[in-house]
Amino acid sequence: MPQAASRPTLEAVAARAGVSRATVSRVVNGEAGVREALATKVRRAVRELGYVPNRAARSLVTRRHDAVAVVIAEPETRVFGDPFFALQLRGISKELTARDVQLVLLLMEGRDDHERVGRYLAGGHVDGALVFSLHLDDPLPGIIHGAGVPTVFGGRPGWADGADSVRYVDCDNRGGAHQAVRHLVGLGRRHVAHITGPLDQTSAVDRLDGYRELMPGADPALTADGDFTLAGGERAMRLLLDRRPDVDAVFAANDVSASGALRVLRDAGRRVPRDVAVVGFDDMLPVAEQTEPPLTTVRQETEEMGRLMAALLLRGDQGQDPAAARVVLPTALVRRASA
Numbered sequence: 001m002p003q004a005a006s007r008p009t010l011e012a013v014a015a016r017a018g019v020s021r022a023t024v025s026r027v028v029n030g031e032a033g034v035r036e037a038l039a040t041k042v043r044r045a046v047r048e049l050g051y052v053p054n055r056a057a058r059s060l061v062t063r064r065h066d067a068v069a070v071v072i073a074e075p076e077t078r079v080f081g082d083p084f085f086a087l088q089l090r091g092i093s094k095e096l097t098a099r100d101v102q103l104v105l106l107l108m109e110g111r112d113d114h115e116r117v118g119r120y121l122a123g124g125h126v127d128g129a130l131v132f133s134l135h136l137d138d139p140l141p142g143i144i145h146g147a148g149v150p151t152v153f154g155g156r157p158g159w160a161d162g163a164d165s166v167r168y169v170d171c172d173n174r175g176g177a178h179q180a181v182r183h184l185v186g187l188g189r190r191h192v193a194h195i196t197g198p199l200d201q202t203s204a205v206d207r208l209d210g211y212r213e214l215m216p217g218a219d220p221a222l223t224a225d226g227d228f229t230l231a232g233g234e235r236a237m238r239l240l241l242d243r244r245p246d247v248d249a250v251f252a253a254n255d256v257s258a259s260g261a262l263r264v265l266r267d268a269g270r271r272v273p274r275d276v277a278v279v280g281f282d283d284m285l286p287v288a289e290q291t292e293p294p295l296t297t298v299r300q301e302t303e304e305m306g307r308l309m310a311a312l313l314l315r316g317d318q319g320q321d322p323a324a325a326r327v328v329l330p331t332a333l334v335r336r337a338s339a
Helices: 010-017 021-028 036-049 055-062 083-098 113-122 140-147 173-186 202-214 230-243 255-267 302-315
Strands: 067-072 102-107 128-132 151-154 168-171 192-195 249-252 277-282 296-299 326-329 332-334
Touching: 010 021, 010 036, 021 036, 067 083, 067 113, 067 302, 083 102, 083 302, 102 113, 113 140, 128 140, 128 302, 140 151, 151 302, 168 173, 168 302, 173 192, 173 202, 173 249, 173 277, 173 296, 173 332, 192 202, 192 230, 192 255, 230 249, 230 255, 249 255, 255 277, 302 326
Parallel strands: 067 102, 067 128, 128 151, 151 168, 168 326, 192 249, 249 277, 277 296
Antiparallel strands: 296 332
C-alpha cells in the first residue's frame, strides 16, 4: 500500500519562509509582534506547503480548543421542527465559521441530559457556550456556571436584571407586542385576544406584558395559554372561540402558534381578516409567507441574534460595561394579508 504523505511541520514552514520557528508559531496562532513583511512570507509558505495547524497540540499551549458548544434546552423534535432554531443556528454557524471555530450542538431531551451536558462542558472540550430557549426553572445555568465556561444566552434570562455578569442577546419582545396590538386596535378591532407562549420563558412573559399594557381592561378570557407550537396555537384558538365567540382579532406569541390559530379559524368558518384579524411574532418566512392568508407578523432578526451571540462570546469580556454585554435588537411590524 502507498505510504501517506507526511504532514508539513512548523520547521518546514520556517525553512521555506526563512524565519524562525517561533515566528511561524506566532503568525499561525494569530499573535501580534511580527512585522507584516515576515508574516506575508510565513502565510505564503503555509499555502505552498499546505500546512495545517495541529489543533490538539496548540490547545495544550494556548488552552483554547477553537470549539463552542451550542446548548438548546429543547428536545430534538422541537429544534428540528421549528424554523426559529434553524435561523438562529445559521447565524451562529456563520460567525463561528468566519473565525475558524467549530460548533458543537447539545440538545436537551429531558432532565437526565443535564448531567451529561454538565460533564461535557466541565471536561474542557470547548471554549464557551451559547445557550438559548431556557425555561425559568431550568438548572442548566447553574450547571454551566459550575463548569466555569464563558456563556452568552439567547434571550434575557429571568435572573439577568440583578446580575451584571450575565451576557445575552434578545429582541424587544415587549415593544414588538405593542406594535402588534397597536396595529390591530388601529384596524378598529374591539376584542383583541392573545395566544401566549410558554410562560416559563421570559420572551413569552414579555410579549404577554406588552399585550396587557396596551389592553389594560381586556377580559382575562381573551388570553389563552399556548406553547409556541402548532398544536398549542390550535388548542388556544379553540378555547378562545368557546369563551369569546365575538373575538375579532388575535395576537399570537409566535408565527407557528398563529399558523395553528389560522387553521382553526378556517375550520370554524371565520374569514381572515374580515371576521378575525391575526398577527404573529417572529417573521419566520417558511411559515409567515405560506399561511393562508399570508401572515402579518412582528419581525425579529433571528439570524442576526445568533450571529451576535457568537460574536459576543468570542469577543470576551474585555472590560466592557454590563450594558455592552446585553444586546436588545429592535422589532418591526411586517404587514401581509392576515391583518
